[in-house]
Amino acid sequence: MVIAADRLGLPALELSHALLRALWSEEKDVTQPEVRIEVANALGLDGEKLGEMEEAPEIMQAWLDSHEEARQRGVFGTPTWIYKDVLYWGQDRLSFLDEALSED
Structure with a gap:
């Protein structure tokens, strides 16, 4: 969802922080799509659209590439x-x- 927001020129860093806050401070399960949509909506973003974009091949590839880079960096x-x-x-x-x- 964060990658999709970034691709649309939306405040991806703000969304990332909100998702981390939901996970660590509010103990929400951000692995659930409805939770991510709720968090995005609370920021005034279109959570449904961002949620749909998560499944796009180019978004998934960007996530996989990021994950691999993170793994390689430890x-x-x-x-x-x-x-x-x-x-x-x-x-x-x-x-x-x-x-x-x-x-x-």
Whole structure:
């Protein structure tokens, strides 16, 4: 859904954060299409359209490519950020990422 939003020029990062919030803070099952649609709709996006786009071959391929890149870089969960080839994962690592960014 996030890739579809990005392809449409919609706020994909905002949607990604909302989905992570739904998962980690609200304990919603974001593997369920209806949950993702609800989250997108709450942001004022067309959740139904984005949900339909998830199944498009080019969206699925982009997801698979992203998944493979993450696997090759050693990502093992979400959220994960990579900065200068260093992995920062989970909320507890944000302060380390902030420190690294501040040094530049």
